[in-house]
Amino acid sequence: MPQPVVALKIDVDTYVGTRDGVPVLLDLLARHAARGTFYFCLGPDHTGRALRRIFTHKGFLQKALRSGAPGAYGLKTMLYGVLLPGPVIYQKCGEIMRQTEQQGHEAGIHAWDHTNWHDFLLKSDLGFVKSELGQAAKGFKQVFDRLTTTTAAPGWTVSPDSLALQDQMGLSYCSDSRGSHPFYPVMNGQRFSTLQIPTTLPTADELLGRDGLTPDDLPEYYLQQLKPGLNVLTIHTELEGGVIRSSFSRLLELLQQNTIPCISLAEARAQILDAPACQLSMGMIAGRSLPVALQGDEVAA
Numbered sequence: 001m002p003q004p005v006v007a008l009k010i011d012v013d014t015y016v017g018t019r020d021g022v023p024v025l026l027d028l029l030a031r032h033a034a035r036g037t038f039y040f041c042l043g044p045d046h047t048g049r050a051l052r053r054i055f056t057h058k059g060f061l062q063k064a065l066r067s068g069a070p071g072a073y074g075l076k077t078m079l080y081g082v083l084l085p086g087p088v089i090y091q092k093c094g095e096i097m098r099q100t101e102q103q104g105h106e107a108g109i110h111a112w113d114h115t116n117w118h119d120f121l122l123k124s125d126l127g128f129v130k131s132e133l134g135q136a137a138k139g140f141k142q143v144f145d146r147l148t149t150t151t152a153a154p155g156w157t158v159s160p161d162s163l164a165l166q167d168q169m170g171l172s173y174c175s176d177s178r179g180s181h182p183f184y185p186v187m188n189g190q191r192f193s194t195l196q197i198p199t200t201l202p203t204a205d206e207l208l209g210r211d212g213l214t215p216d217d218l219p220e221y222y223l224q225q226l227k228p229g230l231n232v233l234t235i236h237t238e239l240e241g242g243v244i245r246s247s248f249s250r251l252l253e254l255l256q257q258n259t260i261p262c263i264s265l266a267e268a269r270a271q272i273l274d275a276p277a278c279q280l281s282m283g284m285i286a287g288r289s290l291p292v293a294l295q296g297d298e299v300a301a
């Protein structure tokens, strides 16, 4: 039986999460000899516009309050794109972004405008995907002076158009989905050539409040959930690098004590020699108010 390994996917959703949360996580990861992949939003922070979901999605307000969104994001962030102009993150936080790579982590693209992608991708055409990923790729190049090799869609929201564009970008792999093991996606009958490394574990914001779990319970909970081989955990700078940082610090400590490596997705990718083709479709999971990309059955070659 192979030993469990945790690949850490770090979603950076906001300006404040980049400015304040990334340095906190860099410090925690360094202290526990852990590595991860930081997925950055490069463009304007329009988090406040997510509030419109209160009116369009049942369960959004309940989830926002249960996960402590106003506390996690801060009042100012909740107003970006509504009453305040959204700061363009790559123009303000380039130095912090570069530090992730300088300290041995991997960096990739989460989005240009996180809120836009999450809210409009499924109603949009290829032009929208090209505009959002194109602007993100330009911002990324400005900061890192190279092209990205990986992307991870906001809210695990994908479409055949977004997968097709990822293929055109010649990426090494993407992490847009939820599932159990790496695979090549087949969506609406179309096969795609970019490897998906799905998130295998539930996120903190999905777990908190469910079954009475508190931040203090999360480290032990995660340890018990680990399977032999590759596990992928998604964290958010706004939570694990903010209000629940001590819980995340304890998790890193437990992994270290149990000699379970915590690695970047690039390191995990390097160990994947081949993978099956699997169905990919948008569907609901516990703890989220919007559908996510779900790995389905294997498809014969």
Ligand SMILES: [Zn+2]
Binding pocket: 011, 012, 013, 110, 114, 153, 154, 155
């Ligand atoms: Zn995100």
